Amino acid sequence: MTMGGRFSAVPIPAGARRVRSRGRARRRVAAAAAALAAVLAILLPAVALAHPLGNFTINHFAALRIAPRHVSLDIVIDRAEIPAFQERQRLDVNGDGTLAPAELAGQQQVACGTLAPDLHLAVGSAEVKPTLVAAGLSFPPGAGGLSTMRLVCEFEATLASPMASGTSLAFEDRSFAERIGWREVVVVGDGVAITGPARNGDDPEGVSSRLTHYPTDLLTQPLDMRSISVAATPGGPTLAPWTPPDASPVAGSAPAPAAAGNPVAAVPGGIGEDLAVLVDVQDLTPLAILISLAIAFALGVVHALSPGHGKTIMAAYLVGGRGSSRQAVGLGLAVTVSHTLGVLALAGITLIASSVLPPERLYPILGVASGGLVILIGGSLLWSRLRVALGRRSEGGAAGHDHGHGHDHGHAHAGTSSDPHTHPHPHTPGDDSISWRGLLALGLSGGLVPSASALILLLGSIAAGRVAYGLVLVLGFGVGMAVVLAGVGLLLVHARRFVEGRLAGGRASVAGVRRLVVPVQLTTACLVVALGFVLTGQALTQVL
Numbered sequence: 001m002t003m004g005g006r007f008s009a010v011p012i013p014a015g016a017r018r019v020r021s022r023g024r025a026r027r028r029v030a031a032a033a034a035a036l037a038a039v040l041a042i043l044l045p046a047v048a049l050a051h052p053l054g055n056f057t058i059n060h061f062a063a064l065r066i067a068p069r070h071v072s073l074d075i076v077i078d079r080a081e082i083p084a085f086q087e088r089q090r091l092d093v094n095g096d097g098t099l100a101p102a103e104l105a106g107q108q109q110v111a112c113g114t115l116a117p118d119l120h121l122a123v124g125s126a127e128v129k130p131t132l133v134a135a136g137l138s139f140p141p142g143a144g145g146l147s148t149m150r151l152v153c154e155f156e157a158t159l160a161s162p163m164a165s166g167t168s169l170a171f172e173d174r175s176f177a178e179r180i181g182w183r184e185v186v187v188v189g190d191g192v193a194i195t196g197p198a199r200n201g202d203d204p205e206g207v208s209s210r211l212t213h214y215p216t217d218l219l220t221q222p223l224d225m226r227s228i229s230v231a232a233t234p235g236g237p238t239l240a241p242w243t244p245p246d247a248s249p250v251a252g253s254a255p256a257p258a259a260a261g262n263p264v265a266a267v268p269g270g271i272g273e274d275l276a277v278l279v280d281v282q283d284l285t286p287l288a289i290l291i292s293l294a295i296a297f298a299l300g301v302v303h304a305l306s307p308g309h310g311k312t313i314m315a316a317y318l319v320g321g322r323g324s325s326r327q328a329v330g331l332g333l334a335v336t337v338s339h340t341l342g343v344l345a346l347a348g349i350t351l352i353a354s355s356v357l358p359p360e361r362l363y364p365i366l367g368v369a370s371g372g373l374v375i376l377i378g379g380s381l382l383w384s385r386l387r388v389a390l391g392r393r394s395e396g397g398a399a400g401h402d403h404g405h406g407h408d409h410g411h412a413h414a415g416t417s418s419d420p421h422t423h424p425h426p427h428t429p430g431d432d433s434i435s436w437r438g439l440l441a442l443g444l445s446g447g448l449v450p451s452a453s454a455l456i457l458l459l460g461s462i463a464a465g466r467v468a469y470g471l472v473l474v475l476g477f478g479v480g481m482a483v484v485l486a487g488v489g490l491l492l493v494h495a496r497r498f499v500e501g502r503l504a505g506g507r508a509s510v511a512g513v514r515r516l517v518v519p520v521q522l523t524t525a526c527l528v529v530a531l532g533f534v535l536t537g538q539a540l541t542q543v544l
Contacts, residue, residue, distance in 0.1 A: 057181035084149035108137035112153035118175035130155035136247035172227035196230035300480020328489025334443020336482035342450035367539025373445040378528030
């Protein structure tokens with residue numbers, strides 16, 4: 001520092017500069033590692049939380065407590081993210097994206113009253129109409145910044161006279177009969193002994209703890225109990241008085257609040273709860289948008305690497321049809337574009353026409369359409385391969401090699417030529433290329449069934465009032481899918497060329513290579529057709 005208080009430039013030794021440079025490099029590596037760890041922390045739970053029922057379920061729980069003079073019903077309806085989003089849209093009268101206390105006032109009684117006609121209880125030969133005594137409505141947090149919706153309805157039915165020995169009781173829940181989801185019915189005796197083949201345990205909260213902890217061993221085959229029949233005989237242990245933790249008496253003036261301790265539905269969605277950070281970003285700065293876009297891109301990559309998305313069909317088609325690198329990239333892009341458009345269309349249906357066409361019912365229909373399209377594409381490919389094979393057989397006795405297409409190799413093609421021109425690619429017209437029309441149709445079939453993960457991201461952004469931001473996230477998701485699928489396609493094309501090159505460069509003759517190519521093409525074409533039938537069959541089991 002000089003006498004005037006001003007600092008003078010002091011040269012930094014070269015060694016110090018190298019140390020500082022290494023320090024900056026280490027910090028950059030640490031920052032990149034931290035960013036990668038953050039992305040993995042978000043993406044890995046998303047894979048672990050995948051569930052066959054997805055985010056479209058409406059789940060049911062009914063517990064019957066049977067006493068000598070009365071029957072009580074504990075009914076819980078747990079809506080997953082998409083049905084809850086639709087119901088919140090209906091309840092949001094002023095359209096501000098939030099549910100004010102005035103909008104929620106009395107809604108639990110209204111919802112339970114709407115549910116009551118679909119709950120059928122018969123004691124003996126007479127049907128009993130239970131009375132609503134308590135109700136609760138809450139919105140536990142769900143995936144992607146969306147909430148779920150939990151409705152609790154407590155009914156009581158008082159009998160005109162005490163039950164006789166062996167009195168029959170039957171219950172049936174007909175609510176939301178067309179919607180997919182977990183359905184559980186439990187019957188317990190309170191001072192009566194319960195018998196019957198349809199009895200379901202003694203725990204009044206069932207195996208799912210009133211839809212708060214779904215057992216993992218039953219998720220692949222979720223319960224679908226819609227009715228139950230038992231016989232009751234007075235006598236037996238009594239139960240402690242039941243007070244629902246998530247419902248208030250109907251006579252109360254205030255609706256049941258969504259307290260922090262309310263149970264959270266445990267049916268996992270298509271993406272992890274940590275993805276709420278994508279939707280709930282407070283300040284949409286350019287850096288925040290860029291980071292969110294990178295995370296959405298990574299999610300698209302993980303999603304594309306998961307089972308499905310036509311990767312097997314893509315492999316069979318590109319190998320059997322001898323596709324080029326451009327076609328491999330085009331196929332990946334076609335899958336992504338059709339998938340992104342499907343997400344936007346399904347979001348529109350969810351917002352506008354869900355009462356006419358529930359989204360979860362649209363998925364199997366799209367699956368049938370996708371499978372049917374694959375069958376047609378595979379059939380067309382098989383027919384073209386058969387024509388090529390039959391054409392080769394008819395030309396098998398011809399001398400030399402005849403090129404039916406006009407490419408010039410700079411040497412004569414007379415049948416008696418002694419030119420040692422040996423290239424292993426077949427030259428029968430039309431057998432080396434696959435049409436772009438078929439390629440785009442295959443891409444459409446691969447992306448026809450939209451991802452629930454991308455739909456959750458978009459709807460979560462819409463619920464937060466950030467439509468453009470949601471579209472950016474869906475775009476990033478789609479680009480991630482495109483990179484993976486195009487990469488897979490390129491890998492397949494180059495792998496096929498490598499194998500062909502090894503065969504041509506080794507001891508295998510040109511004729512041998514050709515003899516090998518024909519059965520491979522026929523086999524892969526048959527594989528495409530078979531996979532199309534598998535996809536169609538799987539979708540039909542959900543439609544029928």
